[in-house]
Amino acid sequence: MLAPVRPSAEGHAAGAATSEERFARVALSTAIEPGDLDAGRLVDALGPVGLLRAIVDGPDAPHAASCPAEGEGRNIAADTAIGGKRARDALARWRQRLSLSESVKALERAGRIGARLLTPDSPWWPxxxxxxxxxxxxxxxxxxxxxxxxxxxxxxxxxxxxxxxxxxxxxxxxxxxxxxxxxxxxxxxxxxxxxxxxxxxxxxxxxxxxxxxxxxxxxxxxxxxxxxxxxxxxxxxxxxxxxxxxxxxxxxxxxxxxxxxxxxxxxxxxxxxxxxxxxxxxxxxxxxxxxxxxxxxxxxxxxxxxxxxxxxxxxxxxxxxxxxxxxxxxxxATAPPPDPAAPEVAATDTTANGDERAVLSALATRRFASADEIAARSALPFATVAAVLGRLDLAGRARESAGGWVLIDRSHR
Structure with a gap:
């Protein structure tokens, strides 16, 4: 029996895929290498759940005919999609790699790092x-x-x-x-x-x-x-x-x-x-x-x-x-999506020169300082300091290394 996707890794609730379909895609991705054209054709023919069951059960499972898109119908659909021997070879190849326990572990790892799963039904699918x-x-x-x-x-x-x-x-x-x-x-x-x-x-x-x-x-x-x-x-x-x-x-x-x-x-x-x-x-x-x-x-x-x-x-x-x-x-290209932060950014830009001067005064040419230290010295928000440091880096006026940020001494360039 296929387990459902854990809610912590399910992603956006607006996606149309069911939990069973989402878990099937997770499991398939543990067995199928990226870019496998046979997989794409069989998912189109059988659906992700049908393909997973074909891999798990095998083509001749006695109970496989209990679902409409499975059993004899499933085998015919697979054979039609990529040819009989090729379909059987693909299923056998993936069966050796499939691990449902590894699929569950993948979902647990996703929960720990805050990763989300998107499927082709998801509204943000590229x-x-x-x-x-x-x-x-x-x-x-x-x-x-x-x-x-x-x-x-x-x-x-x-x-x-x-x-x-x-x-x-x-x-x-x-x-x-x-x-x-x-x-x-x-x-x-x-x-x-x-x-x-x-x-x-x-x-x-x-x-x-x-x-x-x-x-x-x-x-x-x-x-x-x-x-x-x-x-x-x-x-x-x-x-x-x-x-x-x-x-x-x-x-x-x-x-x-x-x-x-x-x-x-x-x-x-x-x-x-x-x-x-x-x-x-x-x-x-x-x-x-x-x-x-x-x-x-x-x-x-x-x-x-x-x-x-x-x-x-x-x-x-x-x-x-x-x-x-x-x-x-x-x-x-399409028009860029609306940016809710745009007014705030515009207001910040009006004081960009003053922010830059404050960050420059907090930098030294020989002693490295972290962005947190620079923020404390300049009395500026960390986000502002990070943006200014990025601009200074692009302009060749400051650089970052493992020790932090340092002002570039232009007199020796």
Missing amino acids: EGFASLDEGPPLSLWIRGDGARLQHLGRSIALVGARACTEYGEHVAMESAAGLSDRSFAIVSGGAYGIDAAAHRATLASRGMTVAFLAGGPDRLYPAGNSDLLKRVASEGVIAAELPPGSAPTRWRFLMRNRLIAAAATATVVVEAGHRSGSLNTAGHAAQMGRPLGAVPGSVLSPASAGCHRLIREYAATCVTTTDEMAELAEPF
Whole structure:
């Protein structure tokens, strides 16, 4: 008998899926790897509960005919969907991996970290996933306010190399900040390099950012970005196709890339080598007919060889400014959702110069200070200090390390 989803991990109550259907999707996600086309076709044919029962019971279970969409009818539907032998092979493959106890553990882990389960019935399910045809995720685990996913209707994916150059990092941060000012949400993968720069600059600009992970929502990978990803979960959204407890693998990174490309209105590759994994994201975007842009670099820089390849071989649009990136996505973007905090932000901006002076006076060039210490010295709210520090970081006037924040001494630059 299938157990219901625990209320703590059920997510938004407005979703149309029943508890049984939601638990079935959780269980299926423990057995089926992302991007498995057979799974998509069989879920369409049998429904998530029917497919789970076909895996658990086996095709020849004597009691299987007790439900309308099961037994003989279920087998016929499965055979019709992907062919008899192929269906049997798929069910056998998933049966070896399925663990209902692991499904329950996934729900318990979700409850501990405050993750929610979204299904295709959920009101915040990304509309762009419809472009994935038979390969959409079975479910989506999120950390953060699910209503923020409404911003994906006006979003740009900024992706690129993990081992980026200073040039690439600068372009990523400037682009993310500028696009945030134009009400675009920034989508990326939470990795080192270009991804991290894009997320960090968006948060500093008080924009909305979504990070798609290759493992479960509790696996903040890479570990060096865990603090950044926690901020994304707090102020934006972390999304994962796999249930809590799932480790990232090479295949899962590749499949995660398709979600980035599908969720965003357009994709821009900021900097990428000839074999960069971000080219995989670009390939998914091109395959779905989404706008694709690439930022050029020096012809002598191997770090930009992938971008030049996209422009030359894949008809990517050459984009060199934030305006050009926005122009790439604008025809396909929706209006940004209303921002209830907008009046408060506007009022705060009128005192931005005074806030910046107060934060600068609380910084030193040789002694690091935490954001909490700076807030205490400047007598400003922590949220204000965090925003000002982000702007100073973008402007190259302050930097953060493990020891805290420090003022950059321009006299030695």
